[in-house]
Amino acid sequence: MERWNGKVALVTGGSVGIGKATVEKLVHYGMKVVACARNLEPLNEMVAELNKKGPGEMVPFKCDCSKEEEILEMFDFIKQKFGAIHVCVNNAGMSFETSILSGKTEDWKYMFDLNVIGVCVCMRESVKLMKFAGVDDGHIINIGSLAGKKVSNKPLYSGTKFALQALNEGLRMELCAAKSHIRSTIICPGFVVTDFLYRMYKNKEVGDKLFDSMECLKSEDIADCVIYVLGAPAHVEINDVLIRPTEQAL
Ligand SMILES: NC(=O)c1ccc[n+]([C@@H]2O[C@H](COP(=O)([O-])OP(=O)(O)OC[C@H]3O[C@@H](n4cnc5c(N)ncnc54)[C@H](OP(=O)(O)O)[C@@H]3O)[C@@H](O)[C@H]2O)c1
Structure with missing residues (x-):
């Protein structure tokens, strides 16, 4: 990870x-991280402690990644402040509890705007800024899902994550055709203990029940995976990682 020390994520x-x-993790490895x-409140709560520990730094930024204009403002900010970007982790994503037969179109549009279109905008703007800054060894990491490998009982969410699989591979092909050495990776987790399910079900019991049913992954397990992927030598491109709890049968 030494080569990422002082670089921008x-x-x-x-x-x-x-x-x-x-x-x-990225701050621990010396990166300057725009989160x-x-x-903003939870981001601001992280800053003091993280920046005291270092050796990298965290810079909070308020952005709704379902809105292109806000993403473009964020990339302008990164360009003004750091002049470059080296790593982009497209992690923001969500699911409504919705179905094809009875769901609301506005919920579907929001999920696709955030989980798919917002990620495309971030991929395009990252590569644009990397090229502007002469960065040819950057890395785009997309957080997909096991639900993007096999259709889950949340088909709209699965649809967004299947789309992300295609887009990650499409990005790789476009970069290769452009003779770029920027790498792209999709990391696809099974169940991870986070607020994700609580937000989706708007009901603590459903999430608790699932998390109690097996030893789920922790957020740190996925962060370790990001570090593993970034730590590979520049000529090694890890494109696709599926990571699930050992006890997760489906
Ligand atoms: N947890 C799982 O079991 C699991 C499994 C497979 C894949 N994933 C994927 O992992 C990623 C992270 O999920 P998580 O489990 O860590 O979820 P989480 O605990 O719900 O965190 C989601 C994060 O995204 C932010 N966010 C939500 N909507 C946003 C928006 N419109 N613009 C910018 N930021 C937004 C949230 O902050 P704000 O609300 O303040 O914006 C929060 O920081 C997602 O892409 C998810 O699909 C999760």
Whole structure:
């Protein structure tokens, strides 16, 4: 990881869960990390402690990644402050409890805007800024899901994560065709103990029941995976990682 020391990373959805654990690890390895979310308060709560520990630094930024104009503002900020980006972890993502037969179109649109279109905008803007800064060894890491490998009982969410599989591979092919050495990776977790299920079900019991049914992954397990992928030598591109709890049967 030494080669990332002092380099610039963006982690979307960096205030809790997988994103927060990833921000902490990247700061630990000396990176300058812009962490974004819609709510600034939890990000601000992380800053003092993380920046005291170092050796890297965290910079909070308020951004709704379902909105292109806010993403573009964030990339302008990164360009002004650091002049470059080296790593982009597209982690912000969510699911409504919705179905094809009875769901609301506005919920579906929001999920696709955040989980798919927002990620595409971040991929495009990251590569644009990398090229501007002469960074040819950058890395885009997308947080997919096991639900993007096999259709789950949340088909709309699965649809967004299947799309992300295709987009991650498409990005790899476009970069290769452009003779770029920027790498792209998708990390696909099974169940991780975070607020994700509580937010989706809006009901603590359902999440608790699932988390009690097996030893689930922890956010740090996914952050460790990000570090493993980034730590590979520059000529090694780990494209696709599936990581699930040992006890998760389906
Ligand atoms: N937990 C799991 O079991 C699991 C399994 C497989 C894949 N994943 C994927 O892992 C990623 C992270 O999930 P998590 O479990 O860590 O979820 P989480 O605990 O709910 O955290 C989500 C993070 O994303 C931010 N966020 C939500 N909507 C946003 C928006 N519109 N713009 C910017 N930031 C936004 C949240 O902050 P704000 O609310 O303040 O914006 C928060 O920081 C997601 O892509 C999810 O699909 C999770």
